[in-house]
Structure formats: structure tokens, C-alpha cells
Amino acid sequence: MSSIQRLGLLLVLAFLLNQVDSHYNPNVLEFEQKINDSPELKQYAQLYNNYKISAAFIASGGAIFAPTDKAFDKKPTRNKNNDIIIPAQLATKEIVDLNRAPKTLDTYGGLPLRLTKFFNPLGNTYEYYINNAKILGEPELFKKGKIRYQLFTIDELIEPITYAESRILTAYELINEPSAFDQLRVDLHNVISFGTKINKTREAHVFNDPHIQSTFFVPIESLDMFADSRIVNTHVIPNITLFTRTFSNETFRTAATDWNLCVNISFERERYLGTFDYNVNDDWEGRKVYVKSLVERHDHQELFTDGLIEGITFSEIVLPNVPVKNGVVHFIKQALATPTTFLRDNLIELSKSQLARFYTFIRKYPTIFNMLHQPGEKTIFAFTNEAYDRVAFMLESFNSSHQEEILRLHISLQMNLNSRQMRMGEFRKLTSLSLSTDNVLHATNEDVFNRSVLYVDGMGVKARAIEANILGVDGNIHIIDKVLGVAYQTVMEKLQSDPFIWHTYNVSTKQRNIWTDNWAIRLNNTHNNAKFTFFVPSENAWKNLEQNYPSYYKQINAGYYIRNTLRILDRHLILNEAFSVEDLAKKTEIKTLGGTTIKVKTEGAKVFLEWEGIHAHIERPNINAINGVIHAIDRILFKETDMKVSEDEARLSDSTMPRVGQLFIFAAIIVSIIFNRLY
Numbered sequence: 001m002s003s004i005q006r007l008g009l010l011l012v013l014a015f016l017l018n019q020v021d022s023h024y025n026p027n028v029l030e031f032e033q034k035i036n037d038s039p040e041l042k043q044y045a046q047l048y049n050n051y052k053i054s055a056a057f058i059a060s061g062g063a064i065f066a067p068t069d070k071a072f073d074k075k076p077t078r079n080k081n082n083d084i085i086i087p088a089q090l091a092t093k094e095i096v097d098l099n100r101a102p103k104t105l106d107t108y109g110g111l112p113l114r115l116t117k118f119f120n121p122l123g124n125t126y127e128y129y130i131n132n133a134k135i136l137g138e139p140e141l142f143k144k145g146k147i148r149y150q151l152f153t154i155d156e157l158i159e160p161i162t163y164a165e166s167r168i169l170t171a172y173e174l175i176n177e178p179s180a181f182d183q184l185r186v187d188l189h190n191v192i193s194f195g196t197k198i199n200k201t202r203e204a205h206v207f208n209d210p211h212i213q214s215t216f217f218v219p220i221e222s223l224d225m226f227a228d229s230r231i232v233n234t235h236v237i238p239n240i241t242l243f244t245r246t247f248s249n250e251t252f253r254t255a256a257t258d259w260n261l262c263v264n265i266s267f268e269r270e271r272y273l274g275t276f277d278y279n280v281n282d283d284w285e286g287r288k289v290y291v292k293s294l295v296e297r298h299d300h301q302e303l304f305t306d307g308l309i310e311g312i313t314f315s316e317i318v319l320p321n322v323p324v325k326n327g328v329v330h331f332i333k334q335a336l337a338t339p340t341t342f343l344r345d346n347l348i349e350l351s352k353s354q355l356a357r358f359y360t361f362i363r364k365y366p367t368i369f370n371m372l373h374q375p376g377e378k379t380i381f382a383f384t385n386e387a388y389d390r391v392a393f394m395l396e397s398f399n400s401s402h403q404e405e406i407l408r409l410h411i412s413l414q415m416n417l418n419s420r421q422m423r424m425g426e427f428r429k430l431t432s433l434s435l436s437t438d439n440v441l442h443a444t445n446e447d448v449f450n451r452s453v454l455y456v457d458g459m460g461v462k463a464r465a466i467e468a469n470i471l472g473v474d475g476n477i478h479i480i481d482k483v484l485g486v487a488y489q490t491v492m493e494k495l496q497s498d499p500f501i502w503h504t505y506n507v508s509t510k511q512r513n514i515w516t517d518n519w520a521i522r523l524n525n526t527h528n529n530a531k532f533t534f535f536v537p538s539e540n541a542w543k544n545l546e547q548n549y550p551s552y553y554k555q556i557n558a559g560y561y562i563r564n565t566l567r568i569l570d571r572h573l574i575l576n577e578a579f580s581v582e583d584l585a586k587k588t589e590i591k592t593l594g595g596t597t598i599k600v601k602t603e604g605a606k607v608f609l610e611w612e613g614i615h616a617h618i619e620r621p622n623i624n625a626i627n628g629v630i631h632a633i634d635r636i637l638f639k640e641t642d643m644k645v646s647e648d649e650a651r652l653s654d655s656t657m658p659r660v661g662q663l664f665i666f667a668a669i670i671v672s673i674i675f676n677r678l679y
Helices: 003-023 026-037 042-050 055-060 069-074 171-176 178-184 188-200 204-208 229-233 343-350 356-363 366-371 385-395 400-408 491-497 502-508 514-524 539-548 550-558 562-570 581-585 647-655 659-678
Strands: 062-067 103-105 113-120 125-130 133-144 147-154 214-219 261-269 289-297 311-324 327-332 378-383 427-431 440-448 451-458 461-472 475-480 532-537 573-575 589-591 597-603 606-611 614-625 628-633
Touching (some): 026 042, 026 147, 042 069, 062 133, 171 204, 311 343, 343 461, 366 400, 451 475, 491 502, 491 614, 491 628, 502 550, 514 532, 532 539, 532 614, 581 597
Parallel strands (some): 062 147, 311 461
Antiparallel strands (some): 311 327, 427 440, 440 451, 451 461, 461 475, 589 597, 597 606, 614 628
């Protein structure tokens, strides 16, 4: 063969090779072959072959997210034609670096994907999610020259809602285009009703902006909500996309927040409502997920007409994780930030979590449970499962009537108590359903680390509201950490913790010495069935002493004349007996420590103590403790001769002067000596 022939043959071969190379991309075929050969991607491979990946992806590269067969089997596609997932919708325009999470990724199909990095403390590892789907393992990388392709496998379907011509909808378009609801199987009328309220309040731009990725909540029931822009905007968390499997215990501000209003949203799960559980993969499909909104105003003096009430509302997410062009939509039962359900319905919903014990307890007494149907405002103090378990051995030892009394103590049909409408330190009294003469609940807002916290006291048990102001149409539920009426503190511990009688505790412990220590030990004693009845001067009683005997008041509060003070307090104490106010009403006189005789008188339902012309009303009876009972009285059983002291007692008082005073005098003497020497 001549050289010319050889050259011609080489040119022909080069041409043929060039033609083959222009139509054949071995790396892309390898990429597709990997999808087709994978034993766990068979269903996705079928969709991939039906809807070929876009030429732009082949030309430019990127990442593709392929759901496993288990994902298809676990959660069948919502589309009735079974062809909703199109590979281009799950193919990004860039190689994905997991370390750059969180990040929003653009796709060739127009559906933005949200990459999230989530720390799971149970496994002490980071997990990565694309929308609500967990990324399984490491991605596989394929190359052709400078073009790179990634293949990720995921454990859940990503199902965008499409309209005509495969257009990806925004949240606003989804709400207002009824044909999309065939895919969702939600109530058409109620969703459109919410869309009408969006249009009426001129907030369509919040739901329709394609340039801001947000989280939207669309109610499908109970839409008798006030048509106000701020209520509508409580259903949007702007600038962040949140899927249910990556919810944490954080709170997020909604689009309704402004200079005088803060509306936060958080997420909780059915089994651990109130104490978030991080095990996102354990029995996830079996759990309900809730969204909870908290409304707080900064200026309580301003008159508001927007229908927003301060407090908590919550709603079950009935259809989660619907991706849209501008974020994600979660369909929820009821509207947020305004009460749309009754207390009884809220209680039933909360019974699936931290109020299971309370709900079981109240269902034992149908008469009381049915009272929740009655019209009018109500307040329920519902104890947690943990609170019940702490005193279950004692509570279950009570007879049925006693248990019913305990339950009645937790419910008031008198008023709707909302702690957000109370000032810091303010007391409120509520009449409970209890048939006892001591049926009054004492509620107060206390300052805890510059935060207002609601406390309630019933029959001497002070409980903290761990979740206050859960709103209903007919009142509030406050979730508390104690069972009211079942004592768990000693007399001394009760004195120390109750602000209504704390002044007496402060006086009794002002000076630390053998007498006060023994007195405190006595009131803490629970051995040998020790019992006490203590008539404790209330805050009102100490104010009365200050007005009538200001100098004695100052001396007692300064810690002077300890023996005299203890003699006064002993006059208020009965040993070895725990008399309820009902027991006292049957008596004419009692003897207290030291042999003092005190008369007991009744005037209607009120009980009084009389001594040396002093008429003391038991203004707060039956404050129960595990070793006795406290009755708060509005006068101190005191006379001027109580403060007379012998010379020995006066010297003792001088020797027990507060150490700060002694140090001050000592310092003054030293300064005086130094001054005289210098000058």
C-alpha cells in the first residue's frame, strides 16, 4: 500500500472516530448504566428511562438524587398517573459539596432543592438531607474531561406539585389553583378559603415571591379566623425552608413579627410534645408532627383589633413537605395564632403526649369531663405525666372522692386566666371546682431570670407552668409540673418557696444560731410521723406590724432579739397535730407551743383566731405539707411586751448583731486609729 493510500485510510478512520465521539459519551453511559444496574434503584431507573435527563445536564454536569425502591414502596407517589417524579427535577446545576449545607440548589427542572446538615446526638453524627429525604452514604463521582457528575441515593421521594406544561407552582399558586389538589387529596374548599383571606388582606406577595425561599403553613380546617394581615402572615417563616425530618427545638420568627409583636413558631412531635426528641429516623412515619405558634406583644397598653391573642396555639401537620418553587408547604389542621378549637378538643389532642396521665385521670370522672362542654370561660391547670408519676403512689392510695377533689382543684369555670395579661408579681385568685372550703387557686407571675413565669398554688402545692396559655375558644390550658393538692414539701420548704408567706421564713432564718437552726430542723422533720399546724403571718400581717409598730418591725427584720422573735413564732405553732381549717372550725380553742391558749371563732365560712384582743383571719387555709399544714393569717399574734428583754438577753442580742454591722464598726475603729496617728 502506498503512502498516499495509507494517508487516505488514516483520514477516513479519523473522520469515523470523530463522528463516533460526537454521538457517544462513555462517561454518561456509565452514569446511566450505574442507575440501571443498581439493585436498589429499579423503580427510579424506569422513570429515568421514560423521562431522559436534559441535554443541559449532560453538557454541563451536576448532581442527581435518586430515591431507592424502599422510598417508593414506603410512600407511593401522590400523582394518580404515577409519573410525577421527573429526573430533571432532581438534577442540580452544580456539583454538591455537603459541607456547604445549608444551601438552596437550583435544578434543571426548575424545582429548588434544600440541602440541610443535621446533627443527630443519638448517633453523635451529622446527617445530610435534600428536602425531607436523607442522603444515604457518599455520592459516586463520574468525570468526562472537566465535566463532573454526582449520583446520590436518598431514602424518600421528593414530590413537586406541577400544573400545566410541568410548571412548578409557588405557594400562592398552589393555594389558588384547584387542579393541584387532586395530587394532594386535601379539602378543596378550605384551602381556597385561605387563599381568599390572603387576597383580602393583600398579602399575596408574601406567598408568591419566587426569589425568597420560605416555609408556608396552609390550614385545611376551622377557617373562621379573623381576616387580618398579621394573622395570615403568622403562617409564613420567611427566608428559610424547613422540612419535618430536620426540625429541631429552635424557634423561628414569622412574617407577622413587627416592632410591637413577636410571633414565633416551633415544631414538636406527638410522642414528645414539649420535650423534643432528636431521633429523627426512629418510627418517623408513625408519629404526628405539630407546629406551635407563640404570640407575644411588647406594649400591653395599646388597643389591638387584629384578632391576635397572646398565647400558644398548635396544629397538627396533616400533609407535610410539599415542595414548591419558593420553598415548602405544610398543610395543617387549624389556623395558627388565633384560637379556633375548644379546650376539650385541645386536651384530647394533648392527651397523645405529655398530658396522657391527666386525660386518663379526668376521664375517670365523666361529670367533670362533661363540664368542659359548658359555655363560658374556663382555665385548666393540667399536670404532666412526670408530675403524676412522682406522686402516683400517694394519689392512688386516696379514695375515689379524695381523688375527685384533687382533680376538681385543677379546673376553674370562673375565669379565663391568661398570664400574659398579668403584671410581674401580680396575684390572681381563681375559684376551682373543688367542693372544699379551700377551693381557691392562687396564681402569680414571677420574675425568673428576667422572664415572666406563671406559678399556681392549690392547697399548698405550688406548681410552675412549663407551657402557659395554650389558647382555646373558651379559655386556656396551662401545663404544670406538679399535681395540686398532693403535698411534696415539708413545712419549712413550703415557707421557703411560697412568696405569700416567704417573709416569715426570712425572719426565722435572719440570724443563724443554735435556736434558729433547731427551729428550722423541727419544721423539716418528717420522722416518726411528725405533724405540725403552723399559723403563718402573711405578707399582709407583716405590713400591718410595720404600720403599727415600725421600730419593732425593723428590729425583728434586722435579726435582733432572736429569742423574742422565736417566742412570737412559737405562739403560732402547734406540735404533733395537723389541723385543717375544717377541723379548726369545730373547735373553740387550741393550745400552741409554749402553752398559749388561742380562741377559734367562725363567721360564716370564715375562721378567725383570737388572742389578747387580736382578731386574725385565716385568709389562706390548708396549705398542705408532707409533715403538716399551714394556715396564712392576716395578723401577727404579737404584743409590745413580747419585745422586752432581760439584761442577759440584751447582751446576747448585742453578741448576735449581724456580722456586717460588726465588721463596719471594726473598720471604723481602725480608720479612726490610723487617722489620729497621721494627724
